[in-house]
Amino acid sequence: MFPFSFEWEWDIVHMVFHGALWYAISIVGLGLTYCIIKSVVDTARQKENTHH
Amino acid sequence: METTPLKPQGVKRCSKLQFSLWMAVAGAVLLWGVYAMYLVWYKGLNQTNMNDAYGFALWIWADLAVIALGGGAFFTGFLTYIIGQDKLKNIINYAVIIGFICYSSALLILAIDIGQPLRGWFIFWHANEHSMLTEVAFCLSCYFAVLTIEFIPLILENPKLEKIPFLHHLSHNMHSIMGVFAATGVFLSFFHQGSLGGVSGVLFGRPFSFREGINVWPWTFFLFTWSAAACGPCFTILVTWITEKLTQKKLVKDDVIHLLAKISGWMLATYIIAKIIDTIYWAMVTAPSMGFRLMDFYSNNPVYGIELLILEIVVCGIIPAAILITPRGRENKSLLMLAVVLAVIGVSVNRWVMVLQTLAVPVVPFEEWFMYAPSWQEVATTILPIAYGIILISLAHRYLPVFPQERELNPQN
Numbered sequence: 111m112f113p114f115s116f117e118w119e120w121d122i123v124h125m126v127f128h129g130a131l132w133y134a135i136s137i138v139g140l141g142l143t144y145c146i147i148k149s150v151v152d153t154a155r156q157k158e159n160t161h162h
Numbered sequence: 163m164e165t166t167p168l169k170p171q172g173v174k175r176c177s178k179l180q181f182s183l184w185m186a187v188a189g190a191v192l193l194w195g196v197y198a199m200y201l202v203w204y205k206g207l208n209q210t211n212m213n214d215a216y217g218f219a220l221w222i223w224a225d226l227a228v229i230a231l232g233g234g235a236f237f238t239g240f241l242t243y244i245i246g247q248d249k250l251k252n253i254i255n256y257a258v259i260i261g262f263i264c265y266s267s268a269l270l271i272l273a274i275d276i277g278q279p280l281r282g283w284f285i286f287w288h289a290n291e292h293s294m295l296t297e298v299a300f301c302l303s304c305y306f307a308v309l310t311i312e313f314i315p316l317i318l319e320n321p322k323l324e325k326i327p328f329l330h331h332l333s334h335n336m337h338s339i340m341g342v343f344a345a346t347g348v349f350l351s352f353f354h355q356g357s358l359g360g361v362s363g364v365l366f367g368r369p370f371s372f373r374e375g376i377n378v379w380p381w382t383f384f385l386f387t388w389s390a391a392a393c394g395p396c397f398t399i400l401v402t403w404i405t406e407k408l409t410q411k412k413l414v415k416d417d418v419i420h421l422l423a424k425i426s427g428w429m430l431a432t433y434i435i436a437k438i439i440d441t442i443y444w445a446m447v448t449a450p451s452m453g454f455r456l457m458d459f460y461s462n463n464p465v466y467g468i469e470l471l472i473l474e475i476v477v478c479g480i481i482p483a484a485i486l487i488t489p490r491g492r493e494n495k496s497l498l499m500l501a502v503v504l505a506v507i508g509v510s511v512n513r514w515v516m517v518l519q520t521l522a523v524p525v526v527p528f529e530e531w532f533m534y535a536p537s538w539q540e541v542a543t544t545i546l547p548i549a550y551g552i553i554l555i556s557l558a559h560r561y562l563p564v565f566p567q568e569r570e571l572n573p574q575n
């Protein structure tokens with residue numbers, strides 16, 4: 111549920127509960143994104159070094 | 163020795179024929195479960211023996227049991243990546259695979275149990291913040307994602323996949339920040355394991371399972387997390403031992419198993435002390451305050467006797483804990499295996515009574531005990547994850563470098 115859903119209420123329960131969920135999802139998502147981007151960069155560098 | 167580029171180098175695997183026959187047997191059982199699953203999805207929950215008294219039944223027990231047994235993944239991950247027990251890196255891959263199987267099975271069972279899986283996403287979008295089960299659904303799904311992320315680098319270590327530069331780098335980079343994923347997994351596991359216990363603990367209309375606690379968390383919240391951390395690694399040790407027997411090879415060094423067994427033993431010992439205190443307080447204070455005596459929960463029915471409580475706490479709690487915390491106990495292979503089997507049975511019995519006995523006990527004087535026996539469709543769909551687990555473990559063992567010590571322990575290969 112997002113804050114723009116019609117059921118959303120700006121109270122402590124919603125903020126803590128969904129905040130923790132989105133915090134966990136964000137860490138996992140950012141971690142995965144970092145790995146993918148770094149792998150693309152590493153692969154490109156490796157190719158560049160091979161060409162040189 | 164049979165080798166193809168698909169298999170890890172320097173390790174021995176069975177012939178293709180043997181492997182195919184093994185997979186065919188597991189596949190047949192899997193198909194039986196899939197057929198039962200199809201019946202439930204196509205015809206509905208009337209295929210089960212659930213009724214007004216049993217909204218939760220065999221599936222939910224299986225769910226809670228596999229989640230507890232899959233706890234080896236989060237606890238071993240916690241010990242390896244956060245506490246820094248480097249020795250456990252030799253078994254963490256297998257703990258992750260077992261955890262992945264347990265959690266994917268739990269989600270599959272839930273998808274069958276909700277009857278209308280197309281609406282499964284409602285629990286995320288129209289979440290009831292006051293329900294323990296909402297927290298379970300959130301954390302369970304997120305933790306499954308974490309387990310998948312922990313499993314991916316191992317898949318990418320397959321010799322054929324590793325030759326692809328991007329996948330090689332991806333595996334390396336995922337390994338390098340695995341501690342972050344593991345820490346997130348520990349956070350998620352703590353809450354969903356706990357909330358599963360919280361579900362029965364907050365049922366104030368069910369004196370058998372109701373417990374007092376701290377703030378919104380009943381004692382069962384903490385006991386469930388504790389027991390999963392204690393018994394999950396025991397299940398990992400048990401499955402490793404079964405795999406060693408089936409493959410006729412030593413896969414993990416004894417010192418690794420002994421370390422995990424020792425930590426499990428102390429977790430189990432402290433858990434069982436807490437459980438005994440909880441049970442005494444519940445029997446002497448909580449239940450009497452609601453008009454019940456201890457024996458009201460264990461008499462006048464054909465199944466649930468006081469021996470079940472003794473089995474859970476003494477036979478499958480105190481005895482395995484005593485074996486595992488003693489160096490002589492855990493270094494004796496037979497005693498070690500007895501202890502881990504008892505611990506696994508103990509946590510499964512605990513989940514059974516907290517789900518099914520809770521619903522069986524009459525709560526008003528004019529009611530009789532509610533008895534339940536699962537339909538064959540429920541049994542088949544509960545066995546389905548076992549067949550799926552066997553297939554996934556067999557594939558992982560054949561094609562992935564699951565055990566870092568395998569080559570060293572089996573030099574004749």
